Amino acid sequence: MEPGDPVDNYVGRRIRERRKIVGLTQQKLAVKLGLSFQQVQKYERGTNRVGASKLVQLSQALDVPISYFFEEIERDHGVETVNQKPAIDPHILSHAQVLSVVKCLIGIRDDRVRRRMIDLIQSVHDSQDQ
Known part of the structure; x- marks a missing residue:
């Protein structure tokens, strides 16, 4: 608690x-x-x-x-x-791979590029559900 x-x-x-x-x-x-x-x-x-x-x-x-x-x-x-x-999951950042991806995304300074990377990840994720 x-x-x-x-x-x-x-x-x-x-x-x-x-x-x-x-x-x-x-x-x-x-x-x-x-x-x-x-x-x-x-x-x-x-x-x-x-x-x-x-x-x-x-x-x-x-x-x-x-x-x-x-x-x-x-x-x-x-x-x-x-x-x-x-x-x-509130403990998601304790996973090394997740933390690595988040750090990399934050490091991308161009908003458009970062958004495109997020869209790519989302697209791959969505294709897994089908």
Whole structure:
């Protein structure tokens, strides 16, 4: 069972996922943020909340917009909730091949080329279903 608020846990998971994608250790991310690696661990676990200024620093260090940390959070009658149905296996980035593909796609700077690669992968995937 995860400690803390579901939103804090979700933001922490997003930090951890992105940190792994860009190939940073907790220690290297901590240095970029001027923190201890233990504090990064607490953020990733959702044990400690990430303040607004630190979230801005995280978005810069991890090269993502701030909205990245809230993509699955929905607002329902004034209350933020985390979408409880993950679109994919939440542990998908622990698979070496998946992480390798994601890193390669992120490394493609031309948006059109990256989109075409994604379309190719989707096409191959779809052909497997038939």
